[in-house]
Amino acid sequence: MCLGIPGRVVEIEKNVAKVDVGGFLRDISLDLCPDVSIGEYVLIHTGFAIQKVDEKEAEETLDLLIKMAKGI
Amino acid sequence: MGGFGRNDMKFIDEFRNKEIAEGLIQKIQKTSTRPIQLMEVCGTHTVSIFRYGIRGILPEQIKLISGPGCPVCVTPNGDIDLAIALSRQKDLIIATFGDMMRVPGSTSSLQKEKAEGRDIRIIYSSLEALKIAKEHPQKKVVFLAIGFETTSPTIAVAILRAKEENLHNLFFLNSQKRVPPALIALLQSKQVKIDGFILPGHVSTIIGTNPYQFIAKDFGRPAVITGFEPLDILQGIWMLLKQIEENRAAVEIQYRRAVHEEGNPIALRKIEEVFEKDEGRWRGIGLIPDSGYRFKESYKEMDARNFEVEVEPPKEHPECLCGEVLQGIKNPPECCLFKKVCHPENPIGPCMVSIEGTCHTYFKYQ
Numbered sequence: 263m264c265l266g267i268p269g270r271v272v273e274i275e276k277n278v279a280k281v282d283v284g285g286f287l288r289d290i291s292l293d294l295c296p297d298v299s300i301g302e303y304v305l306i307h308t309g310f311a312i313q314k315v316d317e318k319e320a321e322e323t324l325d326l327l328i329k330m331a332k333g334i
Numbered sequence: 335m336g337g338f339g340r341n342d343m344k345f346i347d348e349f350r351n352k353e354i355a356e357g358l359i360q361k362i363q364k365t366s367t368r369p370i371q372l373m374e375v376c377g378t379h380t381v382s383i384f385r386y387g388i389r390g391i392l393p394e395q396i397k398l399i400s401g402p403g404c405p406v407c408v409t410p411n412g413d414i415d416l417a418i419a420l421s422r423q424k425d426l427i428i429a430t431f432g433d434m435m436r437v438p439g440s441t442s443s444l445q446k447e448k449a450e451g452r453d454i455r456i457i458y459s460s461l462e463a464l465k466i467a468k469e470h471p472q473k474k475v476v477f478l479a480i481g482f483e484t485t486s487p488t489i490a491v492a493i494l495r496a497k498e499e500n501l502h503n504l505f506f507l508n509s510q511k512r513v514p515p516a517l518i519a520l521l522q523s524k525q526v527k528i529d530g531f532i533l534p535g536h537v538s539t540i541i542g543t544n545p546y547q548f549i550a551k552d553f554g555r556p557a558v559i560t561g562f563e564p565l566d567i568l569q570g571i572w573m574l575l576k577q578i579e580e581n582r583a584a585v586e587i588q589y590r591r592a593v594h595e596e597g598n599p600i601a602l603r604k605i606e607e608v609f610e611k612d613e614g615r616w617r618g619i620g621l622i623p624d625s626g627y628r629f630k631e632s633y634k635e636m637d638a639r640n641f642e643v644e645v646e647p648p649k650e651h652p653e654c655l656c657g658e659v660l661q662g663i664k665n666p667p668e669c670c671l672f673k674k675v676c677h678p679e680n681p682i683g684p685c686m687v688s689i690e691g692t693c694h695t696y697f698k699y700q
Binding site for chain 2: 322327332
């Protein structure tokens with residue numbers, strides 16, 4: 263029920279964005295996450311963007327995981 | 335953009351990397367020194383944990399138990415029966431998330447009612463309920479508003495829009511739940527030993543870290559807000575393990591790419607505009623203070639509980655262990671109905687219906 267899928271914002275018109283989810287374009291409401299720009303990623307839940315996905319944080323998490331996995 | 339989907343998904347694929355996972359598992363094995371029991375609260379976590387075989391690759395002394403994090407599963411029979419009774423009303427359309435269709439009520443289900451000719455429509459978003467109401471001004475539309483804090487702001491948006499647009503034929507059967515009070519109930523009941531919580535990532539995108547602080551402060555247990563890919567879950571487990579080994583208890587965030595300490599203030603404001611906290615009834619657990627919502631005065635006219643309908647007295651299958659499974663007290667194989675009478679084709683309890691229900695997940699992956 264609490265599924266959230268990341269997608270990239272490709273177009274914004276008022277409070278609706280066209281979001282690319284794995285190659286499919288979907289209309290997503292920005293009522294809960296209005297401060298997004300084209301090219302940014304959002305987390306989608308039941309047709310709403312509920313949060314931005316922070317690329318920098320994602321990279322930092324991955325870097326940390328790689329270091330941990332290598333035992334550094 | 336073409337009509338065909340790509341298989342690559344940013345922020346998903348890289349968090350499924352096998353080599354990194356192997357390194358993390360070794361790290362977990364090295365760090366683990368004592369038997370511990372961790373609860374994954376969220377049904378989406380349970381599915382991921384089973385899909386990627388995470389229980390099987392952890393050291394034997396780390397046990398994962400599934401919690402009550404499936405909104406469909408915790409919806410009490412009385413609410414399902416009320417939805418069924420409403421669906422039998424003349425000129426009334428029920429709009430619901432698909433998962434609710436097959437949940438058995440006391441004697442029927444929405445799916446059975448649909449087969450009998452009731453107007454029950456599966457929707458993906460609360461905004462579709464709004465659309466149906468606009469398209470059918472002569473009918474009443476009742477949206478079955480279930481979900482945790484991830485879904486509540488989306489329901490609040492639909493209510494606010496209905497009010498703005500002066501829509502008088504859209505109603506909400508509110509059975510939403512708040513996660514943190516359920517965790518208090520689990521910790522207080524002491525029926526299950528919980529050494530740490532893998533906290534739900536998407537609920538936390540909305541509520542942030544504050545509502546969970548009692549876990550560390552009052553109960554001295556560590557908790558980590560965790561994402562849903564295998565590397566997220568392994569890192570979350572490792573972070574919990576590290577706290578336990580260092581005798582610390584704090585609420586930490588693993589799922590940093592989507593969760594901030596403050597949550598999503600805009601979404602929280604939408605919820606607060608429409609609802610106030612109220613006790614909530616959870617299947618198997620009963621009434622939990624502050625674990626639900628009620629309509630604020632100015633939105634009460636949209637409450638579908640105002641309808642006068644006759645609802646049958648709720649009754650559950652006497653042998654169904656869904657209530658105990660939801661609290662992590664029992665595992666599905668301990669239920670005498672599991673796989674014998676109760677299976678996805680013939681679910682006896684909601685934990686076998688929902689794709690995130692613990693019984694369904696055990697059936698599918700074990």
